[in-house]
Amino acid sequence: MLPAAHAYETGSRRIIITLTVIVSAMLELIDTTIVNVAITEISGNLGASIEDVAWVVTSYAIANVIVIPLSGFLGNLLGRRNYYIGSILLFTAASLLCGIATDIWTLVFFRFLQGIGGGALLPTSQAILYETYPPEDRGKATGIFSMGLVLGPTFGPLLGGFLVDNFSWEWCFFVNIPVGLLAAWSAFTFIKEPKTVHKVVKIDWAGIGLLTIGIGSLQFILERGESKDWFETPYITWFTIIAIVSLMLFVWWELRVEEPAVDLSVLARSHNLAIAAVLTFVVGYGLYGSLFVFPVFVQRLLGFSALLTGTVLFPSALVTGIIALPLGIALQKGASAKILMTVGMAAFSIFCWELGQQTMQSGAGNFFWILLLRGVALGFIFIPVTMLAVAGLHGKDIGQATGLNNMVRQLGGSFGIALTNTYIVKRVAEHRNEILSNLSPYDPAAVERLNAIGQAAQSRMISPVEAEQVALRALEGTVTAQSYHLAYMDAFMLIALLFALCMPLLFFIRIKKGEKADLSQAH
Structure with a gap:
């Protein structure tokens, strides 16, 4: 009650x-x-x-x-x-x-x-x-x-x-x-x-401090890790160590303090x-x-x-x-x-x-x-x-x-x-590599696609060399989008x-x- x-x-x-x-x-x-x-x-x-x-x-x-x-x-x-x-x-x-x-x-x-x-x-x-x-x-x-x-x-x-x-x-x-x-x-x-x-x-100042350092470091790693290539960046590695140690100490401390x-x-x-x-x-x-x-x-x-x-x-x-x-x-x-x-x-x-x-x-x-x-x-x-x-x-x-x-x-x-x-x-x-592995000068579909884009570009008074570059860029864009x-x-x-x-x-x-x-x- x-x-x-x-x-x-x-x-x-x-x-x-x-x-x-x-x-x-x-x-x-x-x-x-x-x-x-x-x-x-x-x-x-x-x-x-x-x-x-x-x-x-x-x-x-x-x-x-x-x-x-x-x-x-x-x-x-x-x-x-x-x-x-x-x-x-x-x-x-x-x-x-x-x-x-x-x-x-x-x-x-x-x-x-x-x-x-x-x-x-x-x-x-x-x-x-x-x-x-x-x-x-x-x-x-x-x-x-x-x-x-x-x-x-x-x-x-x-x-x-x-x-x-x-x-x-x-x-x-x-x-x-x-x-x-x-x-x-x-x-x-x-x-x-x-x-x-x-x-x-x-x-509990110690608990507050350890939580702040540990959770703050962990959140920082999660927010910034991918853009910094994770552990290829030294300070991401250091923040990871700090987060692990701080959170382990935090759990130990909070379970023993009154x-x-x-x-x-x-x-x-x-x-x-x-x-x-x-x-x-x-x-x-x-x-x-x-x-x-x-x-x-x-x-x-x-x-x-x-x-x-x-x-x-x-x-x-x-x-x-x-x-x-x-x-x-x-x-x-x-x-x-x-x-x-x-x-x-x-x-x-x-x-x-x-x-x-x-x-x-x-x-x-x-x-x-x-x-x-x-x-x-x-x-x-x-x-x-x-x-x-x-x-x-x-x-x-x-x-x-x-x-x-x-x-x-x-x-x-x-x-x-x-x-x-x-x-x-x-x-x-991985998908980009898979798609590119299926593209070659001997692939009829790929050649047909490039030729179609090139011909469309040439119809706009673009030289054959520039038309080929336009076709390749368009194909690159398609590969990227599909990937x-x-x-x-x-x-x-x-x-x-x-x-x-x-x-x-x-x-x-x-x-x-x-x-x-x-x-x-x-x-």
């Missing part, structure tokens, strides 16, 4: 708090992807190279992944309500400073500050939402929150494409200001500090949280990995604009939002999490496999039903795995579980993008295989009938 001191919100107050935490969580998630479509514009406007501008994305991701697992500890230290409101205000202020930055490294610094503020919003929003709803409505709360988890990353490129096309890249940051201020006011007015909290007696910044022992106390963490990592890998490949594929090879790409992706996120609440209620009423996740994992695997069958002639209509399947799959995965992470936990363990689970999803996404990108580069080279197309298809099918291989993990889930999470001290 929950202590009498804990009173759940009702009526309009509950609705306002729900909207506040969902909007705050979506602010954080939208900003993980909204800037991606503005990289070229930022580069031209600030006179920076594309490689330097990539730090605008990298710095935010590094700050995020450091802060997320510390959110429970910092909420205990500063007061959950104060920490939440302060994080929203920091995120909002940093958004303004990003928008008025006049050079690339100032923008990168303010983007890092924005990530520090944003990192708290996801896990703390989730914990606040769980406190707001009584146990019998927790499935509904999970369904509502899951809408933001899927809508945010998908809505980011659509919103970013619209703002860049119709205004300027600065508006990717300015758009956060009115929403952030409204969310901060709403949190200040309606969200209460829990009456029962876990007071921090001693700050007041850990991140209570890793909760993984040992909750079998389901450990399973949920693995599944969440895989889901993050698949979600962000496929979301990374799809826009590149349709924009580079099929000629989609950024706005069209976002428009094509949006209905799938809308489907997830529509089914999230009914699925959450169904789980609360006793639906099997195992069955729902099995359906979701299988559907996502089929979605990726079908993407892997697309051709260079595919248009927006070819993706409609495939992407709707993605929306259904994510709904059937996200909601059960989110509830699974907190099932059977009590008090302050809820805050630790939500922080760990959100960190794992972010890391899964980072691994998904980094490894998928590396895999694509490798497969492009990338095959590599992108391979990447989709690899993600499909990963999901299929991870499905046996679902058999290890053990949820006792009626098992709930005690949220009386969650923060």
Whole structure:
């Protein structure tokens, strides 16, 4: 039973708090992807190279992944309500400073500050939402929150494409200001500090330092490794060593210290949280990995604009939002999490496999039903795995579980993008060699293609020598496009295989009938 001191919100107050935490969580998630479509514009406007501008994305991701697992500890230290409101205000202020930055490294610094503020919003929003709803409505709360988890990353490129096309890249940051201020006011007015909290007696500076160094280094490697040819670059090797050593020391220290910044022992106390963490990592890998490949594929090879790409992706996120609440209620009423996740994992695997069958002639209509399947799959995965992470936990363990689970999803996404990108580069080279091995002066099809291009060029009053060069360049372009197309298809099918291989993990889930999470001290 929950202590009498804990009173759940009702009526309009509950609705306002729900909207506040969902909007705050979506602010954080939208900003993980909204800037991606503005990289070229930022580069031209600030006179920076594309490689330097990539730090605008990298710095935010590094700050995020450091802060997320510390959110429970910092909420205990500063007061959950104060920490939440302060994080929203920091995120909002940093958004303004990003928008008025006049050079690339100032923008990168303010983007890092924005990530520090944003990192708290996801896990703390989730914990606040769980406190707001009584146990019998927790499935509904999970369904509502899951809408933001899927809508945010998908809505980011659509919103970013619209703002860049119709205004300027600065508006990717300015758009956060009115929403952030409204969310901060709403949190200040309606969200209460829990009456029962876990007071921090001693700050775990060593744990915080080791986590910051270890996770920060790991995120840096994942963000920059492929562009620097991984371990061919000495500082990538050194950062890898630093990450491994720091994270090993972090785990050792957190398991022995009395007041850990991140209570890793909760993984040992909750079998389901450990399973949920693995599944969440895989889901993050698949979600962000496929979301990374799809826009590149349709924009580079099929000629989609950024706005069209976002428009094509949006209905799938809308489907997830529509089914999230009914699925959450169904789980609360006793639906099997195992069955729902099995359906979701299988559907996502089929979605990726079908993407892997697309051709260079595919248009927006070819993706409609495939992407709707993605929306259904994510709904059937996200909601059960989110509830699974907190099932059977009590008090302050809820805050630790939500922080760990959100960190794992972010890391899964980072691994998904980094490894998928590396895999694509490798497969492009392999497919190029395969295609070229089938081309020769004795291949009738190749000769016929070159002659046709050459004759078309000569018809435009180009000399025979120049026409031959035009034909060879055209053939080179065709080989390159086909190589990338095959590599992108391979990447989709690899993600499909990963999901299929991870499905046996679902058999290890053990949820006792009626098992709930005690949220009386969650923060």
